[in-house]
Amino acid sequence: MKRVLTTPIKTEDIIDLRVGDIVYLDGILVTCRDTGHKRRVLSGIVPNTPLEGGAVFHAGPIVKKNGDKWDMISIGPTTSMRMEKFEKEFIELTGAKLIIGKGGMGAKTVSACVEQKAVHAIFPGGCAVVAAAQVEEIVDAEWLDLGMPEAFWVMRVKEFGPLIISIDTEGNNLLEHNKAEFAIKKEKAVEELSQKVKYMKY
Amino acid sequence: MQKEQRFIQIVSKFIGVVGQYLPDDVLSKLSELKEKETGKMARVIYDCMFDNLEKADRLARPICQDTGVLQFFLRVGTRFPLIDSLEELLIAASADSTEKTPLRHNAVEPFDEKNTGTNIGTKAPWIEYELVPNSSTLEMDVYMAGGGCSLPGRAQVFMPSAGYEGIVEYVANTVSTLGVNACPPLVVGVGIGTCVSSAAKLSKKAAMRRLGTSNPHPLAADMERELEKALNSIGIGPQGLSGDNSVLGVNIEYAARHPSTLAAGISVGCWAHRRGTIRIDEDINYTLLSHKEREL
Numbered sequence: 001m002k003r004v005l006t007t008p009i010k011t012e013d014i015i016d017l018r019v020g021d022i023v024y025l026d027g028i029l030v031t032c033r034d035t036g037h038k039r040r041v042l043s044g045i046v047p048n049t050p051l052e053g054g055a056v057f058h059a060g061p062i063v064k065k066n067g068d069k070w071d072m073i074s075i076g077p078t079t080s081m082r083m084e085k086f087e088k089e090f091i092e093l094t095g096a097k098l099i100i101g102k103g104g105m106g107a108k109t110v111s112a113c114v115e116q117k118a119v120h121a122i123f124p125g126g127c128a129v130v131a132a133a134q135v136e137e138i139v140d141a142e143w144l145d146l147g148m149p150e151a152f153w154v155m156r157v158k159e160f161g162p163l164i165i166s167i168d169t170e171g172n173n174l175l176e177h178n179k180a181e182f183a184i185k186k187e188k189a190v191e192e193l194s195q196k197v198k199y200m201k202y
Numbered sequence: 203m204q205k206e207q208r209f210i211q212i213v214s215k216f217i218g219v220v221g222q223y224l225p226d227d228v229l230s231k232l233s234e235l236k237e238k239e240t241g242k243m244a245r246v247i248y249d250c251m252f253d254n255l256e257k258a259d260r261l262a263r264p265i266c267q268d269t270g271v272l273q274f275f276l277r278v279g280t281r282f283p284l285i286d287s288l289e290e291l292l293i294a295a296s297a298d299s300t301e302k303t304p305l306r307h308n309a310v311e312p313f314d315e316k317n318t319g320t321n322i323g324t325k326a327p328w329i330e331y332e333l334v335p336n337s338s339t340l341e342m343d344v345y346m347a348g349g350g351c352s353l354p355g356r357a358q359v360f361m362p363s364a365g366y367e368g369i370v371e372y373v374a375n376t377v378s379t380l381g382v383n384a385c386p387p388l389v390v391g392v393g394i395g396t397c398v399s400s401a402a403k404l405s406k407k408a409a410m411r412r413l414g415t416s417n418p419h420p421l422a423a424d425m426e427r428e429l430e431k432a433l434n435s436i437g438i439g440p441q442g443l444s445g446d447n448s449v450l451g452v453n454i455e456y457a458a459r460h461p462s463t464l465a466a467g468i469s470v471g472c473w474a475h476r477r478g479t480i481r482i483d484e485d486i487n488y489t490l491l492s493h494k495e496r497e498l
Contacts, residue, residue, distance in 0.1 A: 020243065062267050062306045073304060074267040079350045079383045102350065103383030124247050124441055124475040125350065125385040128267040147317030148307045162246060164443065169275035178444055179382060180437050186378040187471060189432040190371045190435035196428050199421050 007170040008053025009097035011117040015045065017165050019174035023121065024161035025098065028139070031153040033078055035146050037086040040093065047142045049154045051094035052201060057123075057136045058083055058101030059131075060149025063138065071157065076128030077102035088112040100163060104175025114171045121163035122175075134160045205252070206291060207384060208486045209284055213295035213344075215458070215498040216490070217272065218303040220344050220478035221264040224255065225492035227413040228389070228475045231450045235387055244445030251440065253471060266474045268348030269305040272296045272327035275345070279337025283484050288340075296327045305346075330403075338484040343410045343497055346476045350389070354380035357398040357467035359403070369394065369466045370429055376468050377433050382442035387450045389413065389471030390433065394456040394464070401467030408453035409469040410477055412492075417454050426452050440473065450475065 005013055007027030017023065030049055032040070039045050059076035080101030083090075087105060090096070091112040099107040099118065100111070102125035113119060123131060140154035224232065237247040258265045274292055279283055285366040299305060300321040301491055309323035310316065321327070334341075354376055360368045381388055391411075393404025416423035440446020450473065459465065471477070479491040490496055 022246070031314045060267065060306065062264060062269070062304055064304055074264045075307075076267045078268065078348075078355060081383055102385065122441060122443070124250040124254075126266040126348075126472060127250045128265065129257040129261060129263045130254045132263065132267075133257055133261070147319060148311075149317070160252060160417075163244070164246075175382060177216060178442060179379065181444070182378045182382070182438055184421055185372050185436045190374045193370050193374070193428055193432040194367040197370055197425055199425075200362070200365045 002159065005085060005098065007055055011051060011097070011102050014097060014119050017170050017174070018170070019165050019172045019177070021165045022162045023165065024159045025055055025157055025163060026159065027157065029055045029057050029152070029157045029160060031057045031061065031075075033058050033060055033150060034082055035150040036143060036152055037083050037090050039143065042088045043070040047152050049140060049142065049152070051096045054065045054094065054096045054196065055098040055100065056096045058099070061153060063148060063153065070141055072132045072135040072138055074171055075131045075135065077123045077125055079103050080105050084109055089095055090114050091118050104166060104173065104179070110167055110171050110173050113167045113169055116170045118178050119169060120166055120167035122166045123161070123163055131160070204227060205284060205486045206287065209291050209482065210295045210298060211488070212482065212488050212498060214298040214302065216478060216480050217295065217299035217305070217344055219493055219496050219498065220301055220476050220488070221260065221269050221305065221346060222258050223493055223496060224265070224474065226494055227412045227492070228450060230326050232387070232473060234287060235450070237445050239440060239446050241445045243438045243443045247440035247443060256464065258487050264303065264305065265476065266348060267306055268350065269308065269484035270346035270348055271308050271368070272321060273290070273328060273345040273347070274329045275330045275343040275407070276330065279334045279339045281336070281337070281338040281484070282340045292327060292329055293322055296321055321324050340482045342480055342482070344478045345410065346478065348385070348472060351384040351457055351470050351472035354470045355402070355468060357402040357465065358465050359398060359465040362464045363464065364464060366425065368464070368493060370425070370432070371469055372466055373434070374432060377470070378436050378438070381448070382438060384470050385472035385474065386438050386442060387447055387473050389450050389475045390429070390452045391471070392429070392452065392454045392468040393469070394454065394459065395467070396457065396460040396463050397465050398467065400457050401465035402469070404455040404457060405467035405469040408455040409471050411455070413451040415453070420468045422454050422456065426454050
């Protein structure tokens, strides 16, 4: 059975989620990435769309104007780590509960997830048509002055996912855990490989 | 139709094809990794990738929303009839495809820090030329790389005492840390040369080479195979979520180096390695070398 979260998300909806769990989202999803995070945290400009209990997607879509509406063409996650510098303050300021992107995030975001009871999830990168097909409608477009990728797109989504929990409310961090394992395997791989590439002559 | 107009149309449509379909070699390698994969989470991701490829085909959409800053790598015959106007024609084709495909607006002017909204800007699209004497044909790679897989790219000049051991460690360090966020399984291009610019340029050339081909030098080919095995043994898996493999392939290109330096460059491509190769002859007839089953 699919586990589906619905916005506005409450703490009790996500408190038992653990890294590696897969969930889906119904409701309102907004995009916000590099410049949007910076604007919200540093300038204090607040978008009209409320984010309390909200879901935020690190993504810059391809959209197409269709009369006075926008059509979603292609939307996949961008590298979440770029938002690490501002995510903690962003979560504190907005009350967002679900941050979606790709790859991992760092210690500051982990502390915000623990203190504010929020989670970070990974949508499979590059799967932008799967994601676009789960967008029912673009309901609003804010901050268009930032350009297509950086604007604050407000979407209604249905069973948006798979969303793989990568940071949970207990502070577990799936990608950091994986990276520690990769580092150990990498040491061994480099040691063995070094013996095979002694091509220098002396 | 005039040759110029035909050229613009062909390239504009080809950009759309490159955004919508993986090249034959990448698709075949990705299918192979998917079939071999035993990890449960990794299989969920591979299924999502192939669902995405099917939907991109059916709905005629770009596979990934990040259609990159367009990059063109040309091997142009010195007798190719449009050689004098290639830059303006490629700019026109990029602008046309941005609207028609459509592509994401990805050209941000430095210092003004403003997205041009057209994918055209200072030296954007990016164009590199190699001249082919006594030929009247153009062969061209079109590449769209997302920001995610451009971020791990780097180059460094080592002292020769670091040896090839230093290079493989540099590559393994880069892939095992920065590669995780770059949408693996990755295409890894390694360039070896004298300075950062030659090593970086050759690393991109390596990333543009077809998967499954080897460097003609037996030791370079050996290093490609061994690096691929070593990186796969790290088990980064699709999206860095662990799996049986890490990379789609490793290609190496090199130039003779200064005796005092050993430069290495790394260019990384994501699983959606949208690289297309097209040949256009003197009558502006095209052949798609990378997407054999597609037409424009």
